Amino acid sequence: MDKPRYYFTGDSEKVDLDFSKLDFSYIACPYRFEAVYEYGVWRVRGLLEGSSMEIPEGSQCLHYGQQLFEGMKAQAGADGEVYAFRPHDNARRMNAGARYLRGPELPEALFVRGIEEVVAANLPFVPPFGSGAALYLRPFYIGIGDNVGVKPASRFVFRIFVTPVGPYFKGGFGADQGKAFMVTRFDRAAPHGSGHVKAGGNYACSFWPGVEAKTKGFAEALYLDPAEHRYIDEIGAANFLAFRDRTLITPDSTSVLPSITRESLLQIAAEIFGWPTERRKIPLEELDEIRAAACCGTAAVITWIRQIADGDRVWEFPFDERWQRLYDELVGIETATAADPFGWRHRIPV
Ligand SMILES: Cc1ncc(COP(=O)(O)O)c(C=O)c1O
Structure with a gap:
């Protein structure tokens, strides 16, 4: 098998995690994707190491809440591929927020490229198929600048970090898990x-x-x-x-x-x-x-x-059994155990 483009450590067995025991908490992964908006254009910074960020103390995101985030998942499919679920929809929702908060929209293609790159770069952290866990993606968007007045920023950072997660509510889905x-x-x-x-x-x-x-x-x-x-x-x-x-x-x-x-x-x-x-x-x-x-x-x-x-x-x-049917169909579409009649699975090129 060809090595994925961004393999950083050799093989996923070197990630010392029991994916089946994860809960919904943050685990730092090696790479994040970043783009910055300045002088009216988005510039790709690409994949970065290190979980910290340095931003000006006057940034609008810190004082006036000019900030947006998204939440989505990438999962290992039964067919050996890795899929993100409907990333274009998250891009559109984030841009609806950007318009509302008077910031620049991020090109949808750039959002999806970021998703592809950051998942591929952190591939060993994609939980194996059947583990019940997923790689959670956290795209976010912040207005920054040397500023003190209540007005929209002219500079922005878009970043995506990832973290492997288990169920959000303890116990996950199940007939005994209401x-x-x-x-x-x-x-x-x-x-x-x-x-x-x-x-x-x-x-x-x-x-x-x-x-x-x-x-x-x-x-x-x-x-x-x-x-x-x-x-x-x-x-x-x-x-x-x-x-x-x-x-x-x-x-x-x-x-x-x-x-x-x-x-x-x-x-x-x-x-x-x-x-x-x-x-x-x-x-x-x-x-x-x-x-x-x-x-x-x-x-x-x-x-x-x-x-x-x-x-x-x-x-x-x-x-109610109908929740089970909906759950099985949704997760089946996400992880390629079911057909994808609506084109929701987005294959990550690795
Ligand atoms: C307030 C709120 N409602 C609903 C949802 C569920 O949205 P989605 O299915 O797009 O994750 C979320 C999560 O993003 C949320 O934060």
Whole structure:
């Protein structure tokens, strides 16, 4: 077999990790990809070593939150290839954020090139097929400069680091792995604010409710719509899904991050399984009528919801086989054990 272009250490057995025991924490990998924006153009810096960055103390990302990030995965396929999942969609979502935060868009081709290069460079850290782990990719975008005024930056850094990860919620997916969530009255974003883009500030605002939920023994906080606190919005870093009878439903809300996993699951449900799907407002009270609930995201994949608690009100949901079918199909497409009818797998040239 030909050696991959960026092999850095010989072979992956030299990576001293038990991939099947990983949780969702940071492990430094040797290479990251970087590009910088200056004088109106993006310049590729390429692959860099070392996890630290040096930026000016006046940088907008440090003071005014001019910052975006993405989260996606690369996985070893059953066919011996390595695949990223829908990287163009992450590039588009990041650029929607860049427009919103008044920064320059990153050419989609450059984003995808960065993904390809950084995965290939860190190939020994791609968990083996069947380990249940994945290489998590963290692209991010920051406004920098020698600045003190409240105004957008004129210089930007785009960087992607990678880290091998296991399940986001302890235990991962399984019929015995339902999680409990706590309804919070705090908001992560304003009704006409930044909830629909992946800006760091939204996440700073989720620390209080997230820590409170975990302190009380829940997996995460469940947010309601910030205008009225009547409708379900989303859960931590995952979108909400439920079955209302035969229909897969999900909140229609402008303050929710448009999850690429959710789009994928809705398309799988509609076009592969032929199930009805619906995006609409879901009042919290409708949980009385709902028999199956879950949340989904790159990190959470699909996590079925065993319980939602709002003070003294508690809703319980049993495991539903339809979550298993959706999970198997999604992971099958990601890892090439299933056909890829929508062209979502992006092969990494190594
Ligand atoms: C707030 C929030 N909602 C939902 C998601 C799930 O989105 P995706 O499926 O694109 O990972 C994420 C993760 O990126 C998130 O941070």
